[in-house]
Amino acid sequence: MLTELSGGAIAAVAVLGVLAAAGGIAVFVVDSMARATFALLASFLAVAGMLLVLDLTYLAVITALMMTMEMAVMAVFMIMFMMNPAGLMPMTMVHNTRGSAAVGVGAFAVLVVGIWTVDWPTRDGEPPADPTRQLGEAIMGSHMLVMLVVGIGLFATILAGTVLATARGRYDRFGADLKASRPDDPVPGGLPR
């Protein structure tokens, strides 16, 4: 059976796959934290490119969009927490390298053996005319429950994240008796109140 993928598309998938893996490796090789973050972004953009070749336009573009924002925020945290963000003074911050490498290589080996020995089923059906519409209809129809749970999960994440990250509560902002007319915030914010 021949794929619908043209030769160019197969080549693109292969090149992007190599780029994705190379970017992933570069994350843990480079000294500069900024470079590590953007190596990870490069890896994700290659992943997005692979999804694009596989006809999943919406998921590809949303991956690129989300990962870019994540990495931009990640870069801020990197600079904030790392002792050596620019890698001007190389240092290693690793533990148990040998064991980790064994686990990583082991997982890869097990997966690869599985991938190349399993008798894969042949393709069931044809891709729809518009994969984006297929996903949208699944989210709003047959798989709505998944999205409902995801929504609740994300909402819980917003609340939990804010609670964990902030050290100030309403008593810090409005005083012990909560009677202050203006909140006492370190950053005044944009709205007049």
Next chain:
Amino acid sequence: MSAELVLQIVLTVAAGLIGVGLFGALSQQSIVMVMMGLELVLGGVLVAGGAAWFFLAPELPDAQMLVVLALVVMAVEMAMGFAVTIAIYRTRQVDMVDMATDLRG
């Protein structure tokens, strides 16, 4: 080139990302770097999900939903990871996993 071969190549890439990510998540000391390793693992899941949809069952939206779910997990992981990092740094100026081993329980 047969479809199966291309599928296997794409899945190998996914396995590579998962392997590299696992290595990073286990070997890095900085919490932020650990998170980057986990992100790579999830990146592998994205690739595998996309490949499963295109090569195995394009008529069903399930594999697409899996990719969406992996993206959501990434977002949650990042948000909670940063929140925990800020919380632990705020209380004891710690940004490395080795300094928080007492949280092992």
Next chain:
Amino acid sequence: MIETATLAAAWGLVPAVVAVVATGLLLGLVVAVIDQTVLTGGGAGSGLSPLREGTRLLLEQRRTTLAPDALLWRTGVIAVPVLALLSLAVVPIGEPTLWSTSADLVWFNAMEALLWAAVWLVGWGPNAVHALTGGYRFLAQGLAYELPLMFALITVGLGAGSLRSTDIVAAQDDLWFVVTMPVAFVVFLAGAAAFSFWGPFAAPVGADVAGGVSSELSGVDRLLVQIGRAVFLGASAAMAAALFLGAGAGPVLPGPVWHLLKTLAVVVALIWVGRRLPVLRPDRTVEIGWMVLVPLTLLQTLVVAVLVLTDFYG
């Protein structure tokens, strides 16, 4: 695959890409000229001065800083204009777009998100404090404008029932979307100004941080970033004309001319208003964005959703 007429299909890939790049650069030049005219009140030289300035920058010798991260710096500098041109790929030029995907709106949004990384890199690269401050300011503003901008785009997609630009243009045959989506229109234009860090959102290149992200840029680098900002502004104006003002819809004149006229009108309005507003402090933008604009755009989406349910858009 739905067969949709794209520029790439009609003219071949290479001529189509060249045409889009040329259109983008022309749009950028138009933006720069109008900007100069509004600033100086339209002197004789204002039409030429962007060209003169561009040539000067081309010939200028590049200066550098101590221990810059050259790789990331160059990447960011090149990415800014490239992303601007890529965002133009899903904007209808004449009738068709360069390429048509089932998620054009998200594509446009993603190019603008990639700009976060690019601008931050331009700030990070030179190893200079003012530049990095500018990069951080851009991210802070990004957090503020991104959600309202996304909701504005979603509203358009909702009204048209499609994320494809050409479908959205077709859905406005009877009524321009700006009539039922005024909030989304204004938020989109504000977002455009914000991701071009221009006008009231120019804090990332503010004078108080000696030019911010652009403080250490010189020669070709500065030219590329300036071109990128101008093209982004022009592409956003063209996108606004396509999403909200019916693109080529209009009497007598052919469609592309109408689209061009509407784009120019949006550019002029944007610059005329933007140049009259003070620069917003970046620490003030998030609260305005999340407390005012997010609820407003959500309401706007709700209104459009109800209209869709009543078959208002046909």
